[in-house]
Amino acid sequence: MPLDEALARLLENAQPRLRTERVSTFEADGRVLAQDAVSALTVPPRDNSAMDGYAVRAADCAQPGAVLSVAQRIPAGIVGTPLAAGSAARIFTGAQIPEGADAVVMQEDTAPLEGDGLGRVRVEAPPTAGQWIRRAGEDVASGDVVLHRGERLTPQALGLAASIGMDTLEVSMRPRVALLSTGDELVMPGEVAPQDMKPGAIYNSNRFFMRALLRRLGCEVSDLGIVPDKREATIEALRQAAASHDLIVTTGGVSVGEEDHIKAAVQALGSLELWSLSMKPGKPFAYGRIGDAHICGLPGNPVSSFLTFLLLVRPFLLTLQGATRVAPQPVPMRADFDWPRADRRREFLRARRNAAGGLDLFSNQSSGVLTSTVWGDGVIDTPAGQPFKAGDLVQFISFASLLA
Incomplete structure (x- = not known):
């Protein structure tokens, strides 16, 4: 399925249904405003x-x-x-x-x-x-809506709320998200020293950046650890997670191999509505429902998991909280390299800005090379089948805009 169609269908299912709560303005950074902030005074009050x-x-x-x-x-x-x-x-x-x-x-x-x-x-x-x-009122007039419902609050927004006397704000409650990894090959750092790793074993890097990404989006995260590559174990883990969470996020187990059980487990417990995307990296992706809980199954390769989260799960979670601005904003920039081998899928190339005002490409675009996401400033959104040459304008999405 094309990425844009998949995102549209995801957001249709992300109708805000979270309750709201009133929190201290000091503690509201990153939360989604659930009620307009209306000024009861003029700022400044006098010249x-x-x-x-x-x-x-x-x-x-x-x-x-x-x-x-x-x-x-x-x-x-x-x-x-x-x-x-x-x-x-x-x-x-x-x-x-x-x-x-x-x-x-x-x-x-x-x-x-x-x-x-x-x-x-x-x-x-x-x-x-x-x-x-x-002049009096040059910043805010009495009766002005200074912050609108659906805005994701920033430090400067908190200062603006305080400037009109608001010590508390009404915000959406934090989504409850269960995070679990699948894969018998996964090992947690600290459990086994690098020199003692068995052949085929890998450290579970996805678990670390997923927890961080979810927390940045204001979620309450339940880390359910690593689930063995067994159908029964996967079904039981998803059943328990669905009972008390708004969203389940899994990494790994969504491909078509004999040891990939997420698809079958979701179908056994609920409904599977999306399966497989026309994007690179990140083709394996699943979305479904288990009771009242949503589930997003992400690929196991770290770059694929990272990018499908940012491009699909992030806007889904923001919409679930009532946010009105959820889509990334690409910026036209000059590519300082040739890209003659366009893929048949829409591709996201890891790149970074250079001193000349253009973009350089990371040398290895494999979905397993996590260093590309640290070296890069963002990704170039490359349409399917569309090569480009050095000097052409391309659409660049910065990690800064996606990680805020």
């Missing part, structure tokens, strides 16, 4: 100074070298008195502009002079009306 300097009437210092008496000192948090003609107010960043003033001269453009009281100031550079004044 204020954008600089340390002097609040003046622009007409009083229209010529370079004008000397004004300093009538008052206004730090942030203090409300000054109306500014008389011919005077200035020493003012600091964030302080409210006094009535009568219409400009701020930054202190670098002034020279303080001795005199009675707070002294005098010479204005070296005549200001224009409105200079260095932040």
Whole structure:
């Protein structure tokens, strides 16, 4: 099945059904907002100074070298008195502009002079009306929706919520995800030293990056470990996982070999709705339902597992949480290499940016070479059967956009 069709069918099944909860704004990073954040105040509430300097009437210092008496000192948090003609107010960043003033001269453009009281100031550079004044409401107006339902909250979004006084936010509850690996060849790091590994054994790298990816997406992860390559064991593991999770993610066991049991186990317990994709790497992929739980079966090869998660499971999980922006945003970039051997499947080539503003290709594009995902900045989305030459524009999807 083409990747776009598979993704569309996946997202149709990811109708948001998670409950919501109210959490501290401090703890809401990465969560999906379940309710619009509406401002009950204007930000900033009053005109204020954008600089340390002097609040003046622009007409009083229209010529370079004008000397004004300093009538008052206004730090942030203090409300000054109306500014008389011919005077200035020493003012600091964030302080409210006094009535009568219409400009701020930054202190670098002034020279303080001795005199009675707070002294005098010479204005070296005549200001224009409105200079260095932040206007009331230029950031947020009362009644504005500053954050919309379905947004995935970022650190800056949390700051914006705090700026309008919101100490808690309504968010979707974390999806409960069961993670399990299949394969008799898998060994956990720390259990067997490298020099003691048996022939055919491999360390279970998928389990490590899968847990990290799921947690980055705000999931509550139950790591169910490694399931033996036996049909009965696979069925029992999936049955138990489906009873208390929203999604089951498996790696390995989704191909067509005699030791691959995920497909048969899902069909024995529920329904299998997607099977096999026209993409490289990542052809083996399964989606189905077991009771109320969704299941996504990913390939065992690490790069295939990594990319099918980012391109399919990530948008599925975000949609499940009610997020409105889930698709990656490709960026046109120049390829600095030839790609004459286009595959019949849509292919995702690991590449990274170079100092000349183009893209370099990792030398080995095998689905088992995990180093390519560490060396690379992202992948080039290459249409099926479409070669390209150095200098051509290609569609680049950065890992930064997929791992956020």
